[in-house]
Every structure is written in C-alpha cells, then in structure tokens.
Amino acid sequence: MKDPQSQSPDNSSHIFIARQPIFRANQKIYGYELLFRSSLENFFSAAQDGDQATSKVITNSYLLIGINKLTEGRKAFINFTSELLIKEYPALLPRESTVIEVLESVAPTPQIVEACANLVRKGYLLALDDFSYDPSWQPLIKLAQIIKFDISTMSRAELASQVQTVSRKKPLRLLAERVETMEDFEECKAMGFDLFQGYFFSKPKIIRGRDIPGYKLHYLQILRELQTENYNFARIAALIASDPSLSYKLLKYVNSSYFASRQEIASLQGAVARLGESNLRKWLYLMMLSYMAEDKPSELLRLCVIRARFCELMGERLDRKGALTGKYYMVGMFSLLDAILDQPMATILEGIAFSPEIKEVLLRQRKSGPLYYAIIFTRAYERGKWGMVSKLIDILKINTDELPLLYDEALTFARQFDIKE
Numbered sequence: 001m002k003d004p005q006s007q008s009p010d011n012s013s014h015i016f017i018a019r020q021p022i023f024r025a026n027q028k029i030y031g032y033e034l035l036f037r038s039s040l041e042n043f044f045s046a047a048q049d050g051d052q053a054t055s056k057v058i059t060n061s062y063l064l065i066g067i068n069k070l071t072e073g074r075k076a077f078i079n080f081t082s083e084l085l086i087k088e089y090p091a092l093l094p095r096e097s098t099v100i101e102v103l104e105s106v107a108p109t110p111q112i113v114e115a116c117a118n119l120v121r122k123g124y125l126l127a128l129d130d131f132s133y134d135p136s137w138q139p140l141i142k143l144a145q146i147i148k149f150d151i152s153t154m155s156r157a158e159l160a161s162q163v164q165t166v167s168r169k170k171p172l173r174l175l176a177e178r179v180e181t182m183e184d185f186e187e188c189k190a191m192g193f194d195l196f197q198g199y200f201f202s203k204p205k206i207i208r209g210r211d212i213p214g215y216k217l218h219y220l221q222i223l224r225e226l227q228t229e230n231y232n233f234a235r236i237a238a239l240i241a242s243d244p245s246l247s248y249k250l251l252k253y254v255n256s257s258y259f260a261s262r263q264e265i266a267s268l269q270g271a272v273a274r275l276g277e278s279n280l281r282k283w284l285y286l287m288m289l290s291y292m293a294e295d296k297p298s299e300l301l302r303l304c305v306i307r308a309r310f311c312e313l314m315g316e317r318l319d320r321k322g323a324l325t326g327k328y329y330m331v332g333m334f335s336l337l338d339a340i341l342d343q344p345m346a347t348i349l350e351g352i353a354f355s356p357e358i359k360e361v362l363l364r365q366r367k368s369g370p371l372y373y374a375i376i377f378t379r380a381y382e383r384g385k386w387g388m389v390s391k392l393i394d395i396l397k398i399n400t401d402e403l404p405l406l407y408d409e410a411l412t413f414a415r416q417f418d419i420k421e
Contacts, residue, residue, distance in 0.1 A: 018384035023196045027297040031075025035384030085115045095123040104130035113139045152178040201297045204338040293340045308332035310410035311378045318370035
C-alpha cells in the first residue's frame, strides 16, 4: 500500500474496511463479515459502478492488506452482487476462507442459481443474506450452507416461523444478524441459531444487586495506580515481580517476534527496561482487563485493543498540541469496561480516579473536543457506519487518505498481544 502522502487527491482507489465478528453459540469467533467501501465521497451515488467498485475493493483487500490479517485465519463473509456472481468473481478468492454472501437484492434467476451451484461444487460456502422466505428462493436454499436472518426486521414469532420453514433442509446453519443484546443472543440460541453477528458482547448484561468480585476490585486498584500521569514506576515493577503469571507473560511478550530482538531477555528488570514506561502501561492495561474479562469472549478484549490504538492514532491527528497525550488510548481501552464488568460505567468509575476529561467521555457526558470525537469516530469506523464516518470527516477535516492505514495499524498492534480464543 502506498504512503498516503504520495497518493493523489482522488481516493477512488482507497480501501475502507471494517469487520463485524460472527460468533458460534459458545461465543468463540467463527469469522468476520468484511464491510467494504472504495470511497467515502458520493457515498450513495447512483452513478457509481457498484460491481466495478466492489470487485476492485475485494481484490485489493486480498492483495494489499491480506485476508489473513483482516480475519486472523477465520472465515471472511463477503457480499456479492448478481453481476459478480454470474461472472464467478468469488472463484478468484480462496475457498478455504471465503463465505459467499448472496445479497437480498439478488433475484434467484436460473442464471444466478447455476453460478452459485458452480461455486458450491468448487468448495465454497454459500450464505443467503438478510433472508426472508419466499418459494422462489427454494433452489438457492438447497445450495446454501448458511442462512442469515436480520432479527431487527421481524417479530420473534415471524422469525420462529421462518426458522421452522428453512430448518427442514439439512445440514444448514442459521445465522442471526443484528444481535445487539444478550437477550437477543439467548432468544436466538433457543430458536436453533448457531451463528450470531452483532455487538451483543460489547454491551453489559446488568445483574441487579451483584457486586464486583473482590479480585476484580484489586485489578481496578491497579488501574487506579496506572492511570496517574507520573505513576510510581518502581512500585509497578515490584507488583509484576510479585505475580508469577504477570512476570511470565511479560517475559514472553518482550521476547516475541513483535520486538524482533536478537538477544533474548531473561530478567524481569531487562523486560521492564525494554518496554519503557509508556508501553509497560499499555501492556498492563490489557493484562488487568484480561483478568477481569476471563468469563467474556476474547473478541471483547481484542476490540478494546483495536479501539485503543485507533483512538490514539485519531487523537494524534485531532489534537495537534498533544494536550491529552496518552488519554486517547485510555478512552479507547476502557470504553468497554462496563461490558467487561457487567456494571454501569458510572458505578465502575467511582472507584477509579480518572481525569475529568476521560470520565466525561466514558460517561458520554462530553459532546465536544478531540477526545470525544476520537472515540465516536472510532466506534463508527469499526462498525462500518460509513455515512457517519463521512460526516465526521467533513466536520473534523481528517485526511481521508490515511484512514485505511490507521485501521491496518490498529489491527497489527492488536495482534502483538496474542489474544487467544
């Protein structure tokens, strides 16, 4: 990918990509739907050739960014138009990692059915997107391995009826889309869905009367120590030394390929020195969150790190004076603390002495300033809300050319922490 400074003002060749996680019933990652945009100009322009733009963006994403980097070796769900299906463009992509999504706007003509049948014979998985049953879809239902229902578009009774209709075809996996709460997740699981797409994992499931467990309060106290501007470096180092698990993980981290060191670091003191104060703080933030999120999907932690880095990179561009250095990362990292602890954010923040700026942004009380804009831009980008992204770019005067590189850097940054399922 070219350096953004060397690219022309025409951003038609740029790749804007977000990814939405798709979970199994055990909340482990099955794959990601890749949300593409080739441009943020003329967002809904009727003059834009959708097939040409889609084919270019898909090809570039595999060649320039790399599909494994985007999906970390899991399935990639990608939408295809009628024209692209007929031309069998999906066959250019690896069948081991690609799930072909047939858009709801695609008419199930004999030509489309034959093209999909050819792709299935070649070993591709076929998914029907935003599905609503009609007898004309029967030929594609027979070919599909996955059917996606947008649960926000129908009542639960209608959803259950449609599920019963298509479930006669075996084997078939049902995927619930727009699952935004744990209640949605549990209801769909009871109906027979085994794949789930949405951000239910990033919202807290509040349990009334439940206190934060004592050991998690201990981690909050460590976070309190870490977030001060000039924290006691020796005290934090001693804390690591007193915890065998932390010590082991720190040594493993600094000796990983991410640091590309020729000399192995064998001592804790050497590891602390190698990281430096800023990186040590970031690493400990993640360790504390990982301990508190032990009963949560690992994707929640991964999203914390991606948000933190992307928010930090956005902050560097929004706050030229650097007045809030380091706070952008913290806002991104801790923006999901309520989901991790299943407690209201206000309750959690009572026990952590965050600065007023950070508290106001996390509580969504502040509606202006670079710290606020950095996190709302990050949330919009990660969910592929390109209309909102486009509006914010106009408001904030962000260099559009840089955005794909910043998101790629955030994904790369998250991989260094080796967050496992």
